[in-house]
Amino acid sequence: MTEKQLMRGSHVIGEAAVRAGCRFYAGYPITPQNELTEYMAGAMSRIEDGVFIQAESELAAVNMVIGAAMAGARTMTSSSSPGVSLKQEGISYLAAQELPAVIVNTMRGGPGLGNIAPSQGDYFQATRGGGHGDYRHIVLAPASGQELADLTRTAFEYADRYRTPVMILGDGMMGQMMEPVTFPEPLDLTGLPDKPWKLDGAKGRPSRVILSLLLNTALEEELNWKLFRKYETIAQEIPAAETFMTEDARMVVIAYGTAARIAKGAVKALREKGLRVGLLRPVTLWPFPDRVIRDMSRSVADFLAFEMSTGQMVEDVRLALEGRARVHFYGRPGGIVPTPDEIAGVLHTRYERSGLGGLS
Protein backbone atom coordinates (compact mmCIF):
# COMPACT_ATOMS: atom_id res chain seq x y z
CA MET A 1 0.00 0.00 0.00
CA THR A 2 1.12 3.50 -0.71
CA GLU A 3 0.69 6.73 1.22
CA LYS A 4 -2.63 8.48 1.48
CA GLN A 5 -2.87 11.22 -1.14
CA LEU A 6 -5.33 14.03 -1.58
CA MET A 7 -6.50 13.80 -5.17
CA ARG A 8 -9.23 14.93 -7.51
CA GLY A 9 -11.68 12.17 -8.50
CA SER A 10 -10.84 12.09 -12.23
CA HIS A 11 -7.15 11.85 -11.43
CA VAL A 12 -7.86 9.02 -9.03
CA ILE A 13 -9.45 7.00 -11.85
CA GLY A 14 -6.45 7.73 -14.08
CA GLU A 15 -3.88 6.75 -11.49
CA ALA A 16 -5.80 3.64 -10.50
CA ALA A 17 -6.11 2.64 -14.18
CA VAL A 18 -2.36 2.95 -14.68
CA ARG A 19 -1.75 0.87 -11.56
CA ALA A 20 -4.26 -1.70 -12.83
CA GLY A 21 -2.12 -2.14 -15.92
CA CYS A 22 -3.96 0.08 -18.38
CA ARG A 23 -1.53 0.65 -21.24
CA PHE A 24 -3.82 2.11 -23.86
CA TYR A 25 -6.07 5.12 -23.50
CA ALA A 26 -7.89 6.98 -26.25
CA GLY A 27 -10.26 9.86 -25.60
CA TYR A 28 -11.78 13.04 -26.91
CA PRO A 29 -12.25 16.33 -25.03
CA ILE A 30 -15.57 16.82 -23.31
CA THR A 31 -16.51 18.56 -20.08
CA PRO A 32 -16.73 17.60 -17.24
CA GLN A 33 -14.16 14.85 -17.61
CA ASN A 34 -11.19 16.46 -19.36
CA GLU A 35 -9.04 16.08 -16.25
CA LEU A 36 -9.08 12.31 -16.72
CA THR A 37 -8.01 12.52 -20.38
CA GLU A 38 -5.28 15.01 -19.44
CA TYR A 39 -4.09 12.81 -16.60
CA MET A 40 -3.83 9.84 -18.95
CA ALA A 41 -1.86 11.93 -21.46
CA GLY A 42 0.74 12.64 -18.81
CA ALA A 43 0.72 9.20 -17.21
CA MET A 44 1.02 7.26 -20.47
CA SER A 45 3.92 9.39 -21.63
CA ARG A 46 5.82 8.30 -18.50
CA ILE A 47 5.25 4.58 -19.13
CA GLU A 48 7.51 2.97 -21.68
CA ASP A 49 4.81 0.87 -23.36
CA GLY A 50 1.96 3.23 -22.58
CA VAL A 51 -0.11 4.67 -25.42
CA PHE A 52 -2.25 7.79 -25.27
CA ILE A 53 -4.16 9.00 -28.30
CA GLN A 54 -6.33 12.07 -28.51
CA ALA A 55 -8.78 10.72 -31.04
CA GLU A 56 -10.70 12.68 -33.66
CA SER A 57 -14.00 11.58 -32.11
CA GLU A 58 -15.51 9.43 -29.39
CA LEU A 59 -16.30 6.92 -32.09
CA ALA A 60 -12.69 6.71 -33.17
CA ALA A 61 -11.55 6.51 -29.54
CA VAL A 62 -13.68 3.49 -28.72
CA ASN A 63 -12.68 1.80 -31.97
CA MET A 64 -9.01 2.34 -31.16
CA VAL A 65 -9.77 0.68 -27.84
CA ILE A 66 -11.27 -2.25 -29.75
CA GLY A 67 -8.01 -2.62 -31.67
CA ALA A 68 -5.81 -2.36 -28.59
CA ALA A 69 -8.01 -4.87 -26.75
CA MET A 70 -7.71 -7.26 -29.70
CA ALA A 71 -3.96 -6.94 -29.32
CA GLY A 72 -4.32 -8.06 -25.70
CA ALA A 73 -3.80 -4.78 -23.85
CA ARG A 74 -5.65 -3.47 -20.83
CA THR A 75 -7.47 -0.51 -22.31
CA MET A 76 -9.63 2.41 -21.27
CA THR A 77 -11.59 5.24 -22.78
CA SER A 78 -13.64 7.87 -21.03
CA SER A 79 -16.18 10.51 -21.82
CA SER A 80 -19.30 12.25 -20.61
CA SER A 81 -22.90 11.59 -21.61
CA PRO A 82 -23.10 12.89 -25.23
CA GLY A 83 -19.73 11.33 -25.96
CA VAL A 84 -20.76 8.03 -24.40
CA SER A 85 -23.74 7.94 -26.76
CA LEU A 86 -21.22 7.98 -29.61
CA LYS A 87 -19.24 5.19 -27.99
CA GLN A 88 -22.24 2.88 -27.90
CA GLU A 89 -21.44 1.51 -31.35
CA GLY A 90 -18.08 0.32 -30.12
CA ILE A 91 -19.44 -0.97 -26.82
CA SER A 92 -21.84 -3.24 -28.70
CA TYR A 93 -18.91 -4.61 -30.71
CA LEU A 94 -16.79 -5.03 -27.56
CA ALA A 95 -19.63 -7.06 -26.05
CA ALA A 96 -20.15 -9.14 -29.20
CA GLN A 97 -16.44 -9.77 -29.74
CA GLU A 98 -15.96 -10.45 -26.01
CA LEU A 99 -13.20 -7.90 -25.67
CA PRO A 100 -12.18 -6.49 -22.29
CA ALA A 101 -12.20 -2.71 -21.95
CA VAL A 102 -13.04 -0.09 -19.35
CA ILE A 103 -15.28 2.84 -20.23
CA VAL A 104 -15.72 5.75 -17.85
CA ASN A 105 -18.88 7.85 -18.10
CA THR A 106 -18.78 11.07 -16.09
CA MET A 107 -22.48 11.83 -16.49
CA ARG A 108 -23.77 15.33 -17.15
CA GLY A 109 -27.20 16.86 -17.62
CA GLY A 110 -29.05 15.80 -20.77
CA PRO A 111 -30.64 14.80 -23.12
CA GLY A 112 -28.98 16.39 -26.10
CA LEU A 113 -26.13 18.72 -25.37
CA GLY A 114 -27.69 19.35 -21.95
CA ASN A 115 -25.26 20.98 -19.58
CA ILE A 116 -22.07 20.18 -17.75
CA ALA A 117 -23.56 19.73 -14.29
CA PRO A 118 -23.62 16.37 -12.46
CA SER A 119 -26.52 14.12 -13.43
CA GLN A 120 -27.62 10.49 -13.38
CA GLY A 121 -29.63 10.50 -16.57
CA ASP A 122 -27.64 7.76 -18.32
CA TYR A 123 -28.66 4.89 -16.03
CA PHE A 124 -30.85 3.22 -18.64
CA GLN A 125 -28.22 3.58 -21.35
CA ALA A 126 -25.56 2.13 -19.06
CA THR A 127 -27.47 -0.78 -17.59
CA ARG A 128 -29.60 -1.94 -20.51
CA GLY A 129 -26.86 -2.38 -23.08
CA GLY A 130 -26.86 1.09 -24.61
CA GLY A 131 -25.88 -0.02 -28.10
CA HIS A 132 -27.70 -2.30 -30.50
CA GLY A 133 -28.22 -5.97 -29.87
CA ASP A 134 -28.91 -8.29 -26.97
CA TYR A 135 -26.16 -7.64 -24.45
CA ARG A 136 -25.35 -6.19 -21.06
CA HIS A 137 -22.15 -5.01 -19.51
CA ILE A 138 -20.95 -4.52 -15.97
CA VAL A 139 -21.63 -1.07 -14.50
CA LEU A 140 -19.82 0.07 -11.33
CA ALA A 141 -20.95 3.13 -9.40
CA PRO A 142 -18.30 4.52 -7.07
CA ALA A 143 -19.29 7.03 -4.41
CA SER A 144 -16.01 8.16 -2.85
CA GLY A 145 -12.44 8.91 -3.79
CA GLN A 146 -11.24 5.65 -2.27
CA GLU A 147 -13.92 3.71 -4.07
CA LEU A 148 -12.93 5.33 -7.39
CA ALA A 149 -9.49 3.86 -6.85
CA ASP A 150 -10.71 0.46 -5.74
CA LEU A 151 -13.44 0.03 -8.33
CA THR A 152 -11.17 1.14 -11.17
CA ARG A 153 -8.86 -1.73 -10.26
CA THR A 154 -11.87 -4.03 -10.04
CA ALA A 155 -13.18 -2.82 -13.40
CA PHE A 156 -10.01 -3.97 -15.17
CA GLU A 157 -10.10 -7.30 -13.34
CA TYR A 158 -13.73 -7.95 -14.26
CA ALA A 159 -13.12 -6.87 -17.87
CA ASP A 160 -10.39 -9.49 -18.27
CA ARG A 161 -12.08 -12.17 -16.18
CA TYR A 162 -15.38 -12.04 -18.03
CA ARG A 163 -14.06 -10.71 -21.37
CA THR A 164 -16.51 -7.86 -21.35
CA PRO A 165 -16.63 -4.08 -21.42
CA VAL A 166 -17.02 -2.62 -17.94
CA MET A 167 -18.39 0.85 -17.33
CA ILE A 168 -17.51 3.09 -14.41
CA LEU A 169 -20.51 5.37 -14.00
CA GLY A 170 -19.81 8.60 -12.16
CA ASP A 171 -20.71 12.24 -12.56
CA GLY A 172 -19.06 15.63 -12.62
CA MET A 173 -19.27 15.95 -8.84
CA MET A 174 -17.37 12.72 -8.34
CA GLY A 175 -14.74 13.77 -10.86
CA GLN A 176 -14.05 17.09 -9.14
CA MET A 177 -14.15 16.17 -5.46
CA MET A 178 -10.87 16.03 -3.58
CA GLU A 179 -10.58 13.18 -1.09
CA PRO A 180 -7.73 11.27 0.52
CA VAL A 181 -7.01 8.05 -1.33
CA THR A 182 -4.72 5.09 -0.81
CA PHE A 183 -3.81 3.32 -4.03
CA PRO A 184 -3.03 -0.36 -4.40
CA GLU A 185 0.49 -1.18 -5.58
CA PRO A 186 0.93 -1.17 -9.35
CA LEU A 187 0.05 -4.52 -10.84
CA ASP A 188 2.79 -6.74 -12.19
CA LEU A 189 1.51 -7.29 -15.72
CA THR A 190 3.75 -10.28 -16.28
CA GLY A 191 1.75 -12.14 -13.65
CA LEU A 192 -1.52 -11.80 -15.56
CA PRO A 193 -2.94 -14.83 -17.34
CA ASP A 194 -2.29 -15.05 -21.08
CA LYS A 195 -5.11 -14.16 -23.44
CA PRO A 196 -5.26 -17.14 -25.77
CA TRP A 197 -7.63 -15.32 -28.11
CA LYS A 198 -5.65 -12.15 -28.74
CA LEU A 199 -4.35 -11.14 -32.16
CA ASP A 200 -0.58 -10.84 -32.30
CA GLY A 201 0.29 -12.63 -35.52
CA ALA A 202 -0.14 -16.34 -36.24
CA LYS A 203 3.42 -17.40 -35.53
CA GLY A 204 3.59 -21.13 -34.87
CA ARG A 205 -0.15 -21.41 -34.37
CA PRO A 206 -3.29 -21.37 -36.53
CA SER A 207 -4.53 -17.90 -37.42
CA ARG A 208 -7.23 -16.38 -35.24
CA VAL A 209 -10.27 -14.28 -36.04
CA ILE A 210 -12.15 -11.92 -33.76
CA LEU A 211 -15.48 -11.15 -35.34
CA SER A 212 -19.07 -10.31 -34.66
CA LEU A 213 -20.60 -11.03 -38.08
CA LEU A 214 -22.53 -14.28 -37.83
CA LEU A 215 -24.67 -14.59 -40.95
CA ASN A 216 -25.67 -18.08 -39.90
CA THR A 217 -28.57 -17.42 -37.54
CA ALA A 218 -27.91 -20.62 -35.62
CA LEU A 219 -24.41 -19.36 -34.79
CA GLU A 220 -25.70 -15.91 -33.86
CA GLU A 221 -28.25 -17.52 -31.56
CA GLU A 222 -25.48 -19.60 -30.03
CA LEU A 223 -23.42 -16.46 -29.39
CA ASN A 224 -26.42 -14.77 -27.79
CA TRP A 225 -27.02 -17.70 -25.44
CA LYS A 226 -23.32 -17.88 -24.66
CA LEU A 227 -23.32 -14.20 -23.71
CA PHE A 228 -26.52 -14.74 -21.74
CA ARG A 229 -24.93 -17.52 -19.72
CA LYS A 230 -21.94 -15.29 -19.06
CA TYR A 231 -24.25 -12.52 -17.86
CA GLU A 232 -26.00 -14.99 -15.58
CA THR A 233 -22.67 -15.98 -14.06
CA ILE A 234 -21.78 -12.32 -13.57
CA ALA A 235 -25.18 -11.70 -11.97
CA GLN A 236 -24.47 -14.55 -9.55
CA GLU A 237 -20.92 -13.54 -8.72
CA ILE A 238 -20.51 -9.81 -8.43
CA PRO A 239 -23.58 -7.88 -7.23
CA ALA A 240 -22.48 -5.49 -4.50
CA ALA A 241 -24.19 -2.93 -2.30
CA GLU A 242 -23.36 -0.91 0.79
CA THR A 243 -25.91 -0.66 3.57
CA PHE A 244 -25.94 2.15 6.11
CA MET A 245 -28.09 2.11 9.24
CA THR A 246 -30.50 -0.39 7.75
CA GLU A 247 -30.58 -2.92 10.64
CA ASP A 248 -33.63 -1.49 12.37
CA ALA A 249 -34.75 0.79 9.55
CA ARG A 250 -38.43 1.15 8.70
CA MET A 251 -37.77 3.15 5.55
CA VAL A 252 -34.72 2.72 3.32
CA VAL A 253 -33.44 5.12 0.68
CA ILE A 254 -31.88 3.49 -2.35
CA ALA A 255 -29.42 5.70 -4.19
CA TYR A 256 -26.07 5.34 -5.96
CA GLY A 257 -23.03 7.50 -6.57
CA THR A 258 -23.36 11.19 -5.75
CA ALA A 259 -27.04 10.78 -4.90
CA ALA A 260 -26.08 8.19 -2.30
CA ARG A 261 -23.65 10.61 -0.65
CA ILE A 262 -26.41 13.19 -0.41
CA ALA A 263 -28.85 10.60 0.89
CA LYS A 264 -26.36 9.46 3.51
CA GLY A 265 -26.25 12.99 4.90
CA ALA A 266 -30.04 13.02 5.01
CA VAL A 267 -30.18 9.65 6.77
CA LYS A 268 -27.69 10.80 9.40
CA ALA A 269 -29.69 13.97 10.05
CA LEU A 270 -32.97 12.08 10.39
CA ARG A 271 -31.43 9.46 12.65
CA GLU A 272 -30.44 12.28 14.98
CA LYS A 273 -34.10 13.19 15.09
CA GLY A 274 -34.97 9.59 15.91
CA LEU A 275 -36.36 8.45 12.56
CA ARG A 276 -35.52 4.86 11.74
CA VAL A 277 -34.25 5.41 8.21
CA GLY A 278 -31.38 3.75 6.41
CA LEU A 279 -29.54 3.79 3.09
CA LEU A 280 -28.87 1.07 0.60
CA ARG A 281 -26.32 2.01 -2.03
CA PRO A 282 -25.92 -0.24 -5.08
CA VAL A 283 -22.23 -0.43 -5.97
CA THR A 284 -22.90 -2.55 -9.04
CA LEU A 285 -25.74 -1.13 -11.13
CA TRP A 286 -25.57 -4.03 -13.53
CA PRO A 287 -25.85 -6.59 -12.18
CA PHE A 288 -28.27 -4.84 -9.84
CA PRO A 289 -28.01 -6.06 -6.23
CA ASP A 290 -31.64 -7.20 -6.15
CA ARG A 291 -31.22 -10.03 -3.66
CA VAL A 292 -30.11 -7.74 -0.85
CA ILE A 293 -33.05 -5.43 -1.57
CA ARG A 294 -35.46 -8.35 -1.68
CA ASP A 295 -34.10 -9.72 1.59
CA MET A 296 -34.48 -6.33 3.19
CA SER A 297 -38.16 -6.26 2.28
CA ARG A 298 -38.77 -8.84 5.05
CA SER A 299 -38.37 -6.06 7.58
CA VAL A 300 -38.81 -2.89 5.49
CA ALA A 301 -42.12 -2.01 3.85
CA ASP A 302 -41.13 1.35 2.38
CA PHE A 303 -38.29 2.11 0.02
CA LEU A 304 -37.53 5.46 -1.53
CA ALA A 305 -35.43 5.57 -4.66
CA PHE A 306 -33.59 8.84 -5.00
CA GLU A 307 -31.87 9.71 -8.26
CA MET A 308 -30.55 12.75 -10.06
CA SER A 309 -32.94 11.91 -12.91
CA THR A 310 -36.69 11.59 -13.41
CA GLY A 311 -36.50 7.96 -12.33
CA GLN A 312 -34.54 5.19 -13.98
CA MET A 313 -32.96 3.00 -11.27
CA VAL A 314 -36.33 3.02 -9.54
CA GLU A 315 -37.48 0.53 -12.18
CA ASP A 316 -34.81 -1.91 -11.04
CA VAL A 317 -35.88 -1.39 -7.45
CA ARG A 318 -39.45 -2.30 -8.37
CA LEU A 319 -38.25 -5.32 -10.33
CA ALA A 320 -36.15 -6.44 -7.37
CA LEU A 321 -39.07 -6.15 -4.97
CA GLU A 322 -41.75 -7.56 -7.26
CA GLY A 323 -44.45 -5.89 -5.21
CA ARG A 324 -43.10 -6.98 -1.81
CA ALA A 325 -42.87 -3.39 -0.55
CA ARG A 326 -43.96 0.15 -1.40
CA VAL A 327 -41.56 2.00 -3.69
CA HIS A 328 -41.46 5.79 -3.57
CA PHE A 329 -39.38 8.01 -5.76
CA TYR A 330 -37.74 11.39 -5.58
CA GLY A 331 -35.63 12.81 -8.36
CA ARG A 332 -33.90 16.00 -9.47
CA PRO A 333 -32.92 15.81 -13.15
CA GLY A 334 -31.13 18.23 -15.46
CA GLY A 335 -27.95 18.74 -13.47
CA ILE A 336 -29.56 19.85 -10.21
CA VAL A 337 -27.72 18.54 -7.17
CA PRO A 338 -30.06 18.67 -4.18
CA THR A 339 -28.81 19.18 -0.64
CA PRO A 340 -29.02 16.57 2.12
CA ASP A 341 -31.59 18.89 3.78
CA GLU A 342 -33.88 18.65 0.78
CA ILE A 343 -33.68 14.86 0.77
CA ALA A 344 -34.15 14.76 4.54
CA GLY A 345 -37.31 16.81 4.10
CA VAL A 346 -38.64 14.47 1.43
CA LEU A 347 -37.82 11.41 3.50
CA HIS A 348 -39.37 12.85 6.59
CA THR A 349 -42.63 13.62 4.83
CA ARG A 350 -42.74 10.15 3.25
CA TYR A 351 -41.95 8.55 6.58
CA GLU A 352 -44.90 10.24 8.23
CA ARG A 353 -47.28 9.70 5.34
CA SER A 354 -46.47 6.02 5.32
CA GLY A 355 -47.56 5.94 8.94
CA LEU A 356 -44.12 5.05 10.23
CA GLY A 357 -44.34 7.68 12.93
CA GLY A 358 -43.22 11.25 13.36
CA LEU A 359 -40.55 12.64 15.60
CA SER A 360 -39.86 10.42 18.57
Add this chain to the structure above:
Amino acid sequence: MAKKIFERPRYLKENVYHYCPGCGHSIIHRLVAEVLDELAIGERTIGVPPAGCAVLAYNYLDVDMGEAPHGRGAAVATGIKRMLPDRIVFTYQGDGDIAAIGTAETIHAANRGENVTVIFVNNGVYGMTGGQMAPTTLLGQSSTTTPGGRDRSRDGMPIDLSQMLAVTGGSVYIERTAVHSPKHVRRTKKALAKAFKTQMQGLGFSLVEVVSQCPTNWKMTPADACRWIEETILSFYPLKVIKDEVGDI
Protein backbone atom coordinates in the same frame (compact mmCIF):
# COMPACT_ATOMS: atom_id res chain seq x y z
CA MET B 1 9.83 -33.94 -62.80
CA ALA B 2 7.42 -31.26 -63.82
CA LYS B 3 8.13 -27.84 -62.40
CA LYS B 4 5.33 -26.35 -60.32
CA ILE B 5 4.48 -22.97 -61.77
CA PHE B 6 1.27 -22.13 -60.01
CA GLU B 7 -0.01 -22.91 -56.54
CA ARG B 8 -2.26 -21.59 -53.82
CA PRO B 9 -0.41 -18.89 -51.89
CA ARG B 10 0.54 -19.93 -48.36
CA TYR B 11 -1.66 -17.30 -46.74
CA LEU B 12 -4.79 -18.08 -48.73
CA LYS B 13 -7.11 -20.56 -47.05
CA GLU B 14 -8.62 -23.41 -49.02
CA ASN B 15 -12.11 -21.94 -48.90
CA VAL B 16 -14.08 -21.26 -52.07
CA TYR B 17 -14.60 -17.52 -52.60
CA HIS B 18 -18.13 -16.27 -52.06
CA TYR B 19 -17.42 -13.41 -54.44
CA CYS B 20 -19.37 -13.13 -57.68
CA PRO B 21 -17.74 -14.35 -60.90
CA GLY B 22 -15.46 -11.64 -62.27
CA CYS B 23 -15.27 -9.75 -58.96
CA GLY B 24 -12.01 -7.90 -58.32
CA HIS B 25 -11.86 -8.87 -54.63
CA SER B 26 -10.76 -12.42 -55.48
CA ILE B 27 -7.75 -11.11 -57.37
CA ILE B 28 -6.83 -8.55 -54.72
CA HIS B 29 -7.05 -11.14 -51.92
CA ARG B 30 -4.69 -13.38 -53.80
CA LEU B 31 -2.24 -10.53 -54.35
CA VAL B 32 -2.27 -9.68 -50.65
CA ALA B 33 -1.59 -13.32 -49.77
CA GLU B 34 1.28 -13.51 -52.26
CA VAL B 35 2.87 -10.30 -51.02
CA LEU B 36 2.65 -11.37 -47.36
CA ASP B 37 4.43 -14.58 -48.31
CA GLU B 38 7.06 -12.97 -50.48
CA LEU B 39 7.90 -10.41 -47.81
CA ALA B 40 7.84 -13.19 -45.16
CA ILE B 41 5.56 -11.20 -42.88
CA GLY B 42 2.45 -13.41 -42.79
CA GLU B 43 3.19 -14.72 -39.31
CA ARG B 44 3.35 -11.27 -37.83
CA THR B 45 0.50 -9.69 -39.73
CA ILE B 46 -2.90 -8.69 -38.39
CA GLY B 47 -5.60 -7.74 -40.87
CA VAL B 48 -8.73 -5.67 -40.32
CA PRO B 49 -11.58 -6.54 -42.69
CA PRO B 50 -14.40 -4.09 -43.38
CA ALA B 51 -18.16 -4.26 -43.49
CA GLY B 52 -19.06 -4.80 -47.12
CA CYS B 53 -18.52 -7.54 -49.67
CA ALA B 54 -15.05 -8.20 -48.26
CA VAL B 55 -16.34 -8.62 -44.70
CA LEU B 56 -15.57 -12.33 -45.03
CA ALA B 57 -11.93 -11.67 -45.98
CA TYR B 58 -10.95 -13.67 -42.88
CA ASN B 59 -12.42 -16.75 -44.55
CA TYR B 60 -9.71 -16.47 -47.19
CA LEU B 61 -6.67 -14.71 -45.77
CA ASP B 62 -4.87 -17.02 -43.38
CA VAL B 63 -3.54 -14.42 -40.96
CA ASP B 64 -4.89 -13.04 -37.67
CA MET B 65 -7.92 -10.90 -38.45
CA GLY B 66 -9.96 -8.57 -36.27
CA GLU B 67 -13.25 -7.30 -37.65
CA ALA B 68 -13.94 -3.57 -37.43
CA PRO B 69 -17.32 -1.86 -37.32
CA HIS B 70 -18.30 -0.31 -40.66
CA GLY B 71 -15.78 2.38 -41.57
CA ARG B 72 -13.70 2.16 -38.40
CA GLY B 73 -10.88 0.08 -39.86
CA ALA B 74 -8.27 2.80 -39.51
CA ALA B 75 -9.14 3.37 -35.85
CA VAL B 76 -9.08 -0.35 -35.01
CA ALA B 77 -5.80 -0.74 -36.91
CA THR B 78 -4.40 2.21 -34.95
CA GLY B 79 -5.19 0.47 -31.67
CA ILE B 80 -3.59 -2.79 -32.76
CA LYS B 81 -0.49 -1.21 -34.27
CA ARG B 82 0.19 1.12 -31.35
CA MET B 83 0.14 -1.83 -28.95
CA LEU B 84 2.15 -4.08 -31.27
CA PRO B 85 4.47 -1.76 -33.20
CA ASP B 86 6.61 -4.61 -34.50
CA ARG B 87 3.66 -6.35 -36.16
CA ILE B 88 2.32 -5.58 -39.64
CA VAL B 89 -1.21 -4.23 -39.60
CA PHE B 90 -3.41 -3.65 -42.62
CA THR B 91 -7.01 -2.76 -43.28
CA TYR B 92 -8.98 -3.93 -46.28
CA GLN B 93 -11.85 -1.58 -47.03
CA GLY B 94 -14.34 -0.80 -49.75
CA ASP B 95 -15.26 2.67 -50.99
CA GLY B 96 -18.41 3.00 -48.91
CA ASP B 97 -16.56 1.82 -45.83
CA ILE B 98 -13.54 4.07 -46.20
CA ALA B 99 -14.76 7.09 -48.18
CA ALA B 100 -18.23 7.62 -46.65
CA ILE B 101 -18.87 6.28 -43.17
CA GLY B 102 -15.19 5.95 -42.27
CA THR B 103 -13.82 9.17 -43.78
CA ALA B 104 -12.98 10.78 -40.46
CA GLU B 105 -11.17 7.75 -39.05
CA THR B 106 -9.19 7.33 -42.27
CA ILE B 107 -8.12 10.95 -42.67
CA HIS B 108 -7.00 11.24 -39.08
CA ALA B 109 -5.12 7.94 -39.12
CA ALA B 110 -3.32 9.17 -42.24
CA ASN B 111 -2.69 12.54 -40.67
CA ARG B 112 -1.23 11.00 -37.53
CA GLY B 113 1.02 9.00 -39.82
CA GLU B 114 -0.12 5.71 -38.36
CA ASN B 115 2.32 3.14 -39.59
CA VAL B 116 -0.32 0.90 -41.14
CA THR B 117 -1.24 -0.14 -44.66
CA VAL B 118 -4.68 0.47 -46.13
CA ILE B 119 -6.01 -1.49 -49.07
CA PHE B 120 -8.86 0.55 -50.49
CA VAL B 121 -10.98 -1.26 -53.02
CA ASN B 122 -12.87 1.22 -55.18
CA ASN B 123 -15.66 -0.27 -57.28
CA GLY B 124 -17.96 2.72 -57.24
CA VAL B 125 -20.88 1.00 -55.59
CA TYR B 126 -22.17 -0.49 -52.32
CA GLY B 127 -21.86 -4.12 -53.32
CA MET B 128 -23.02 -6.10 -50.33
CA THR B 129 -26.13 -4.03 -49.68
CA GLY B 130 -27.25 -4.41 -53.27
CA GLY B 131 -25.85 -1.64 -55.43
CA GLN B 132 -26.61 1.73 -53.88
CA MET B 133 -24.69 4.88 -54.78
CA ALA B 134 -21.22 4.97 -53.25
CA PRO B 135 -19.21 8.13 -52.58
CA THR B 136 -17.18 7.06 -55.62
CA THR B 137 -20.08 6.42 -58.02
CA LEU B 138 -19.43 8.32 -61.25
CA LEU B 139 -21.64 11.14 -62.51
CA GLY B 140 -24.42 9.66 -64.60
CA GLN B 141 -23.80 6.16 -63.27
CA SER B 142 -27.03 4.53 -62.19
CA SER B 143 -27.40 2.66 -58.95
CA THR B 144 -30.41 1.56 -56.91
CA THR B 145 -30.44 4.96 -55.20
CA THR B 146 -29.57 6.98 -58.31
CA PRO B 147 -31.94 5.28 -60.74
CA GLY B 148 -31.54 8.02 -63.36
CA GLY B 149 -27.80 8.26 -62.81
CA ARG B 150 -25.76 10.22 -60.27
CA ASP B 151 -26.64 13.88 -60.53
CA ARG B 152 -24.14 16.47 -59.47
CA SER B 153 -26.61 18.94 -58.02
CA ARG B 154 -28.50 16.27 -56.06
CA ASP B 155 -25.80 13.73 -55.18
CA GLY B 156 -22.56 15.65 -55.35
CA MET B 157 -19.42 14.70 -57.19
CA PRO B 158 -17.63 11.37 -56.80
CA ILE B 159 -15.03 11.80 -54.09
CA ASP B 160 -11.32 11.31 -54.54
CA LEU B 161 -10.28 10.11 -51.12
CA SER B 162 -6.74 9.21 -52.12
CA GLN B 163 -6.06 12.78 -53.20
CA MET B 164 -7.49 14.03 -49.94
CA LEU B 165 -5.28 11.69 -47.97
CA ALA B 166 -2.25 12.76 -49.96
CA VAL B 167 -2.42 16.26 -48.52
CA THR B 168 -2.27 14.98 -44.93
CA GLY B 169 1.09 15.29 -43.29
CA GLY B 170 1.39 11.67 -42.19
CA SER B 171 0.78 9.80 -45.43
CA VAL B 172 3.93 8.79 -47.28
CA TYR B 173 2.87 6.45 -50.04
CA ILE B 174 -0.42 6.45 -51.93
CA GLU B 175 -0.96 4.84 -55.30
CA ARG B 176 -4.06 4.09 -57.37
CA THR B 177 -3.97 0.88 -59.40
CA ALA B 178 -6.48 -1.50 -60.99
CA VAL B 179 -7.00 -5.22 -61.56
CA HIS B 180 -8.88 -5.36 -64.86
CA SER B 181 -5.95 -6.64 -66.93
CA PRO B 182 -2.85 -8.74 -66.25
CA LYS B 183 -0.65 -5.67 -66.65
CA HIS B 184 -2.62 -3.84 -64.00
CA VAL B 185 -2.71 -6.87 -61.71
CA ARG B 186 1.09 -6.98 -61.78
CA ARG B 187 1.28 -3.25 -61.07
CA THR B 188 -1.13 -3.65 -58.16
CA LYS B 189 1.02 -6.37 -56.66
CA LYS B 190 4.09 -4.12 -56.86
CA ALA B 191 2.16 -1.32 -55.18
CA LEU B 192 0.96 -3.61 -52.40
CA ALA B 193 4.50 -4.82 -51.82
CA LYS B 194 5.77 -1.25 -51.65
CA ALA B 195 3.01 -0.29 -49.23
CA PHE B 196 3.86 -3.17 -46.88
CA LYS B 197 7.57 -2.41 -47.17
CA THR B 198 6.82 1.19 -46.26
CA GLN B 199 5.25 -0.10 -43.08
CA MET B 200 8.04 -2.59 -42.40
CA GLN B 201 10.51 0.27 -42.48
CA GLY B 202 8.34 2.34 -40.18
CA LEU B 203 7.95 5.18 -42.66
CA GLY B 204 4.30 6.03 -42.11
CA PHE B 205 0.84 5.69 -43.58
CA SER B 206 0.59 3.80 -46.86
CA LEU B 207 -2.44 3.17 -49.02
CA VAL B 208 -3.16 1.39 -52.27
CA GLU B 209 -6.45 2.27 -53.94
CA VAL B 210 -7.43 -0.52 -56.26
CA VAL B 211 -10.08 0.28 -58.86
CA SER B 212 -11.99 -2.96 -58.97
CA GLN B 213 -14.77 -4.55 -60.99
CA CYS B 214 -18.22 -5.29 -59.60
CA PRO B 215 -19.95 -6.92 -62.58
CA THR B 216 -22.99 -7.84 -60.50
CA ASN B 217 -24.02 -4.37 -59.44
CA TRP B 218 -22.81 -2.76 -62.64
CA LYS B 219 -25.08 -5.29 -64.41
CA MET B 220 -22.33 -6.19 -66.86
CA THR B 221 -20.50 -9.29 -67.91
CA PRO B 222 -17.06 -9.61 -66.32
CA ALA B 223 -15.45 -8.73 -69.66
CA ASP B 224 -17.63 -5.64 -70.12
CA ALA B 225 -16.87 -4.59 -66.56
CA CYS B 226 -13.14 -4.65 -67.34
CA ARG B 227 -13.73 -2.62 -70.48
CA TRP B 228 -15.84 -0.11 -68.57
CA ILE B 229 -13.01 0.42 -66.10
CA GLU B 230 -10.54 1.10 -68.89
CA GLU B 231 -12.86 3.32 -70.91
CA THR B 232 -14.81 5.17 -68.26
CA ILE B 233 -13.66 4.88 -64.65
CA LEU B 234 -10.01 5.55 -65.28
CA SER B 235 -10.77 8.90 -66.86
CA PHE B 236 -12.12 10.09 -63.53
CA TYR B 237 -9.85 7.98 -61.34
CA PRO B 238 -6.56 7.94 -63.29
CA LEU B 239 -4.05 5.31 -62.25
CA LYS B 240 -0.97 6.92 -60.79
CA VAL B 241 1.31 7.29 -57.86
CA ILE B 242 -0.51 9.96 -55.92
CA LYS B 243 2.10 10.51 -53.25
CA ASP B 244 5.51 9.00 -52.78
CA GLU B 245 7.84 10.20 -50.08
CA VAL B 246 9.32 6.74 -49.83
CA GLY B 247 11.27 6.35 -53.05
CA ASP B 248 12.79 3.03 -54.02
CA ILE B 249 12.57 0.51 -51.23
